[in-house]
Amino acid sequence: MNHEKIWNDILKIRAKAPLIHNITNYVVMHSTANATLAVGASPVMAHAIEEVEEMVAISDALVINIGTLSKSWIDSMTRAIKIANARKIPVILDPVGAGATKLRTQTVRMFLKEYNIAILRGNASEIKSLCDETHKTKGVDSLAKSEDVIDYAKELSKRYNMTVSVSGSVDVILKDQKIIKVYNGVPIMSKVTGMGCMATAITGAFAAINADCFVAAAEAMAVVGIAGEIASQMSRGLGSMEINFLDTLYNINLNDIKERLKIELYDK
Numbered sequence: 001m002n003h004e005k006i007w008n009d010i011l012k013i014r015a016k017a018p019l020i021h022n023i024t025n026y027v028v029m030h031s032t033a034n035a036t037l038a039v040g041a042s043p044v045m046a047h048a049i050e051e052v053e054e055m056v057a058i059s060d061a062l063v064i065n066i067g068t069l070s071k072s073w074i075d076s077m078t079r080a081i082k083i084a085n086a087r088k089i090p091v092i093l094d095p096v097g098a099g100a101t102k103l104r105t106q107t108v109r110m111f112l113k114e115y116n117i118a119i120l121r122g123n124a125s126e127i128k129s130l131c132d133e134t135h136k137t138k139g140v141d142s143l144a145k146s147e148d149v150i151d152y153a154k155e156l157s158k159r160y161n162m163t164v165s166v167s168g169s170v171d172v173i174l175k176d177q178k179i180i181k182v183y184n185g186v187p188i189m190s191k192v193t194g195m196g197c198m199a200t201a202i203t204g205a206f207a208a209i210n211a212d213c214f215v216a217a218a219e220a221m222a223v224v225g226i227a228g229e230i231a232s233q234m235s236r237g238l239g240s241m242e243i244n245f246l247d248t249l250y251n252i253n254l255n256d257i258k259e260r261l262k263i264e265l266y267d268k
Contacts (some may be wrong), residue, residue, distance in 0.1 A: 001219065001265065003258040003261045005219070006219045009206060009216075010039070012209040013039055015132050016060075017041060018205060019042045019208075020036050020042065020059065020060065021059035022201060023064050023073065024045070024065035025066070027193060028067065028193070028194035028198070031197070032045075035202055036204075039250075040204050047073060047077075049072065049079060051080060052083070053055055053083050055082070056083040060139065060208035061205070061208040062091045064081065064093045065200060066096050067078055067094075067109065069103055082094055082115065090118035091119075091124075092117070092200055092203050092207060093119070094197060095108040095120065095122045095129075096197070098185050099128070099130075103191050112159075112160050116162075119164075123166070123167050123196060124146045124167075127152055127164065127246075128160045129150045130156060131156060143253070149173070150166075163175040163216075163217050167196055167221065169185070170182065173218040174214075177267060179264050180263055182221045182263035184222055184225025184226050184229060184260060185228050191238055192241050192242050193249070194242075202249075206219050206220045207220075218263070226261065227249045231247070
């Protein structure tokens with residue numbers, strides 16, 4: 001993966017405008033839709049069980065985000081994932097707050113055990129909690145570092161044959177024996193509500209046009225990190241940071257990626 005490959009996939013997203021079906025949380029629907037549009041994809045937010053089957057059937061990727069979970073949402077998510085699996089549409093799962101409550105943790109574990117998840121994308125505490133039942137998270141915030149949970153991520157990847165993308169000061173993306181570390185991004189990004197959720201939706205956009213989910217997940221995190229770096233330089237605080245992030249994502253170009261991309265690939 002290099003800057004030219006990332007840029008070519010951005011151009012593919014912009015040309016195709018893949019439809020990304022998001023069953024996501026109330027807190028981030030607006031920003032997630034805008035981030036999906038900014039990268040060049042087309043978002044739809046549909047969680048009613050009466051329509052999810054039809055919506056998934058016309059989508060290019062399905063993004064599941066458990067941030068504001070309830071039984072009715074679990075039912076809709078389950079039905080949507082079933083249809084996506086049957087149609088070989090990639091499913092990207094964001095286990096928001098896994099480890100904080102039994103409902104969240106058990107729901108994610110059920111999805112992982114019973115269905116095919118292409119990419120699991122969360123913070124270090126969320127990833128660790130899915131392996132270690134004694135681990136607790138602080139709400140939706142991470143109490144662990146991404147590089148400290150690589151063994152847990154490897155275990156999940158192997159067990160469920162999926163790509164795992166762990167966000168943090170260093171983003172870690174792994175599948176099988178391959179690991180990509182992305183060093184892009186700035187600390188203020190962790191203070192903006194929904195930034196991780198936006199990253200998951202953007203991951204869905206890349207997975208919609210790239211059959212290699214490992215590469216797609218790494219490309220998404222690199223683009224998110226680079227856009228965050230640029231946006232932070234023109235922002236005065238959290239509010240302007242979100243706006244500037246969306247503007248930067250919309251206007252990102254080949255030179256931005258070439259000049260700023262900081263990644264390492266490990267293939268053991």
